[in-house]
Amino acid sequence: MSNQINWEFPQALEDEAIYILRETAAQFERPAILFSGGKDSITIVRLAQKAFYPGKIPFPLLHIDTGHNFPETIEFRDQLVASLGVDLVVRNVQDSINQGKVQEETGKYASRNALQTVTLLDAIEEMKYDACIGGARRDEEKARAKERIFSVRDEFGQWNAKMQRPELFDMLNGKIHIGEGVRVFPISNWTELDVWNYIRREKLDIPSIYFSHEREIIERDGMYWPYSPFLNTTEEEVPFKQKVRFRTVGDMTCTAAVISEADKLEDIISEILEAKISERGARMDDKRSEAAMEKRKQAGYF
Amino acid sequence: MEVLRITTSGSVDDGKSTLIGRLLYDTNSIPQDKLEALHAASKRKGLDFTDLSLLTDGLVAEREQGITIDVAHIYFSTPTRKYIIADTPGHVEYTRNMVTGASNAQVSLILIDARKGIVEQTYRHFFIANLLRIPHLVVCINKMDLVDYDQNRFNEIVTDFQLLLDNAAFKDQVVRFIPISSIYGENLATRSEKISWYKGEALLEYLEQITFDHGDSNHPARFPVQYVIRPKTDAYHDFRGFAGKVASGHFNVGDEIISLPSMQTSRIKTIQQFETQLDTANARESVVITLENEIDTSRGNMLAKPGQEPAALKEISAHICWMDQTKLVPGKTYLLQHGINRVKAKVQGIQHVIEVTTNRTIEDKKELGLNDIGKISLKTAHPIFADPYHINPANGAFILVDEYSNATVAVGFVE
Numbered sequence: 001m002s003n004q005i006n007w008e009f010p011q012a013l014e015d016e017a018i019y020i021l022r023e024t025a026a027q028f029e030r031p032a033i034l035f036s037g038g039k040d041s042i043t044i045v046r047l048a049q050k051a052f053y054p055g056k057i058p059f060p061l062l063h064i065d066t067g068h069n070f071p072e073t074i075e076f077r078d079q080l081v082a083s084l085g086v087d088l089v090v091r092n093v094q095d096s097i098n099q100g101k102v103q104e105e106t107g108k109y110a111s112r113n114a115l116q117t118v119t120l121l122d123a124i125e126e127m128k129y130d131a132c133i134g135g136a137r138r139d140e141e142k143a144r145a146k147e148r149i150f151s152v153r154d155e156f157g158q159w160n161a162k163m164q165r166p167e168l169f170d171m172l173n174g175k176i177h178i179g180e181g182v183r184v185f186p187i188s189n190w191t192e193l194d195v196w197n198y199i200r201r202e203k204l205d206i207p208s209i210y211f212s213h214e215r216e217i218i219e220r221d222g223m224y225w226p227y228s229p230f231l232n233t234t235e236e237e238v239p240f241k242q243k244v245r246f247r248t249v250g251d252m253t254c255t256a257a258v259i260s261e262a263d264k265l266e267d268i269i270s271e272i273l274e275a276k277i278s279e280r281g282a283r284m285d286d287k288r289s290e291a292a293m294e295k296r297k298q299a300g301y302f
Numbered sequence: 303m304e305v306l307r308i309t310t311s312g313s314v315d316d317g318k319s320t321l322i323g324r325l326l327y328d329t330n331s332i333p334q335d336k337l338e339a340l341h342a343a344s345k346r347k348g349l350d351f352t353d354l355s356l357l358t359d360g361l362v363a364e365r366e367q368g369i370t371i372d373v374a375h376i377y378f379s380t381p382t383r384k385y386i387i388a389d390t391p392g393h394v395e396y397t398r399n400m401v402t403g404a405s406n407a408q409v410s411l412i413l414i415d416a417r418k419g420i421v422e423q424t425y426r427h428f429f430i431a432n433l434l435r436i437p438h439l440v441v442c443i444n445k446m447d448l449v450d451y452d453q454n455r456f457n458e459i460v461t462d463f464q465l466l467l468d469n470a471a472f473k474d475q476v477v478r479f480i481p482i483s484s485i486y487g488e489n490l491a492t493r494s495e496k497i498s499w500y501k502g503e504a505l506l507e508y509l510e511q512i513t514f515d516h517g518d519s520n521h522p523a524r525f526p527v528q529y530v531i532r533p534k535t536d537a538y539h540d541f542r543g544f545a546g547k548v549a550s551g552h553f554n555v556g557d558e559i560i561s562l563p564s565m566q567t568s569r570i571k572t573i574q575q576f577e578t579q580l581d582t583a584n585a586r587e588s589v590v591i592t593l594e595n596e597i598d599t600s601r602g603n604m605l606a607k608p609g610q611e612p613a614a615l616k617e618i619s620a621h622i623c624w625m626d627q628t629k630l631v632p633g634k635t636y637l638l639q640h641g642i643n644r645v646k647a648k649v650q651g652i653q654h655v656i657e658v659t660t661n662r663t664i665e666d667k668k669e670l671g672l673n674d675i676g677k678i679s680l681k682t683a684h685p686i687f688a689d690p691y692h693i694n695p696a697n698g699a700f701i702l703v704d705e706y707s708n709a710t711v712a713v714g715f716v717e
Binding site: 006008009010011012013014015016018019022023025026049050051052053054055056138139142145146161162164165166167168169170171173175176177188189191193194 | 303304305372373374375376377379381382384386398399401402405406528529531532533535537538541543545546547574575576577586587588590601625637639641642699700701703708709710713
């Protein structure tokens with residue numbers, strides 16, 4: 001059934017997301033967009049641009065830089081910020097490490113993914129953000145499937161699945177106590193395919209690593225890892241060159257590549273529909289345990 | 303492409319999770335790695351088949367207890383439609399989750415175990431679907447394999463259910479009964495050969511052809527102002543746009559409008575969606591409206607058409623579902639949020655509580671706690687511009703927020 005491709009983006013999803021962004025601007029004093037440079041946060045920025053046009057986007061972008069990003073993503077980020085004239089706030093995981101607040105992981109699976117939660121919470125406190133807008137989607141992962149659109153977090157940024165506020169109709173309750181914060185998820189109801197169809201419809205630029213390119217990779221656990229100075233490799237893991245692309249953009253240490261010749265959006269979308277592996281299946285950070293995401297969310301992750 | 307939102311309710315063990323898992327499986331919506339994880343998990347549990355119900359269990363506590371605690375959202379699509387399922391637990395202590403899941407749905411899907419027939423929870427699910435006036439109701443009579451696909455058993459349950467329909471307040475619900483076996487996929491994606499006496503569509507076929515216009519096109523025009531856009535740039539020096547999502551009805555360029563509560567009138571100069579100029583804004587579209595002249599309008603106000611504007615309500619009678627651990631306190635002031643507009647509202651009194659499973663009103667019960675449904679009267683500090691829920695659902699619901707805990711404690715339906 002799904003072999004037939006539907007290229008049409010469901011417009012109701014954009015109307016809903018714009019409504020949520022306007023509620024965020026109206027209900028909070030200092031909201032910010034969590035920007036990773038991935039396709040979902042690029043979509044959020046586009047929606048914000050449309051929601052407040054002809055006014056400017058009333059939110060700064062907050063990027064938690066792990067130091068292990070793909071250089072292509074950082075380059076893309078800086079271009080986007082310059083073209084939209086929005087403020088960019090960058091906070092570095094390296095600083096949290098230097099301050100002794102977090103410790104670098106060791107071993108071949110070492111990644112800074114879990115570490116960024118601490119940097120994020122510090123940035124939220126420092127900048128006094130009362131709402132952080134993220135590009136998380138409910139179809140990504142089973143803990144996220146239970147997430148609210150306005151997700152209230154305590155002083156430690158923690159998600160309490162059992163204490164969530166019911167969300168009725170389209171009414172959003174963003175009332176919080178001092179010290180609490182809200183994570184806002186405007187594209188909660190989008191699927192990966194919806195995001196790609198939207199990027200196609202809106203003709204959005206995305207970082208080049210989403211398209212097929214030649215890159216040095218290593219093979220590990222049946223997946224292909226981008227070779228970089230940040231990846232701890234064993235002697236058997238010898239890098240080789242291969243045409244690949246990335247389906248999701250996390251750190252270079254926790255995002256697997258897929259072998260692909262797809263260099264157009266249409267080809268990427270076709271590949272997704274035939275894909276044998278789920279989007280987050282390419283994320284090492286989710287593979288740590290069956291409840292990996294749920295645990296990170298409780299700790300204050302998106 | 304249309305989005306169809308479905309809410310599902312079922313009792314423990316009546317096969318709801320299996321049904322959803324099966325719909326995903328039959329529409330090729332489960333990626334290979336997730337399917338393999340399901341095989342492995344089923345094996346670990348000592349099952350000799352792939353338990354598709356494991357797909358919808360999310361949280362650690364839910365997996366431990368084998369139940370659904372919260373509303374889970376599940377997505378799949380066919381070449382013609384995108385589907386969103388709000389999967390809610392069926393037990394009485396999760397009534398608030400059922401109401402939450404139902405609040406955005408166009409279809410309510412109720413499961414009945416063919417062996418057990420109508421049980422207490424069926425009454426509850428039906429009552430909620432009816433109270434919220436969900437346009438379509440699909441009653442799946444499941445586990446037909448365990449009653450030998452017996453037509454008489456199916457007919458018995460349909461006859462029993464008819465009694466519920468006869469006593470319902472909302473009569474315009476479109477109802478369909480489908481005999482299914484979710485574990486074997488009978489009558490889910492394709493018609494069952496084993497149930498050849500049933501001549502209707504399989505579940506997915508039926509969902510594919512359901513038509514709906516969100517019930518909004520015949521309703522009066524309502525535009526809650528969410529945000530005022532004033533760029534103050536050289537290019538848009540005097541621009542003042544009212545951003546919002548049309549709640550119901552539609553607006554055209556040139557229409558005369560009235561702003562509530564200021565009661566000032568003007569005409570629509572432009573309707574914009576980003577860089578595109580539109581002639582019409584329809585229900586549920588997020589747009590920016592500019593007016594011919596400057597009138598007093600800000601966030602929380604509402605634009606309507608003169609002569610069709612909603613009444614200014616200060617005394618409200620409403621059905622509510624209570625959603626908080628702390629009981630409703632008569633005489634207490636809560637924040638009432640109608641759409642995006644907040645006012646203080648004092649609870650004047652509880653008229654009655656409804657025993658959901660029997661549809662009986664209990665006049666002498668004057669207490670509303672978690673998961674209770676009843677009727678109350680409220681008095682607001684400022685008028686709200688709501689329509690009765692039964693006339694215009696899109697402008698007839700509200701929530702109550704506790705001013706101290708900030709929790710959403712109730713949802714209400716204006717009478």
